[in-house]
Amino acid sequence: MSCFVDSNIWLYALQCTPDDARNSHARDLIQRSRLTISTQVINEVCTNLKRKKNVPESDLADIIRRFYRDCDVRPVTMDSMLKASNLRERYSLSFYDSQIAACALLAGCNVLESEDMQAGLVIEGVLMIRNPFESA
Numbered sequence: 001m002s003c004f005v006d007s008n009i010w011l012y013a014l015q016c017t018p019d020d021a022r023n024s025h026a027r028d029l030i031q032r033s034r035l036t037i038s039t040q041v042i043n044e045v046c047t048n049l050k051r052k053k054n055v056p057e058s059d060l061a062d063i064i065r066r067f068y069r070d071c072d073v074r075p076v077t078m079d080s081m082l083k084a085s086n087l088r089e090r091y092s093l094s095f096y097d098s099q100i101a102a103c104a105l106l107a108g109c110n111v112l113e114s115e116d117m118q119a120g121l122v123i124e125g126v127l128m129i130r131n132p133f134e135s136a
Helices: 005-016 020-029 039-053 058-068 078-091 095-106
Strands: 003-006 037-039 072-073 111-113 125-128
Touching: 003 095, 005 039, 005 058, 020 078, 037 039, 037 095, 039 058, 039 072, 058 072, 058 095, 078 095, 095 111
Parallel strands: 003 037, 003 111, 037 072, 111 125
Antiparallel strands: none
16 A cells, blocks of 8 residues: 655654654654655645744754655656646645645555545545544
């Protein structure tokens, strides 16, 4: 099973306190296997860590390096943006959620882990959105 992980899951793993159940569950999820993300996810994670936690640039650089080392990182491209446009029309997804879903589909993923999207929705008969905290 190929899994794409949305920004919010990474943020729970990186910025919540260890006694927060979402932190440990997010950490378990991201350590299970090689995951797929997009450059959008990296941008969102780093922006939030800088803005909300004032994470130093050197730490952000380390996080970026780990993403590229440990994950299959997919770029946002013209193809993914056009796919996202189609998904917005068909599934009424938000602008950024549609880009996440498009990158996941183009990467061949069949699961999209996200707390923000509609859990249980299956996009194009292939990509199931799953909220990893619903069963936690």
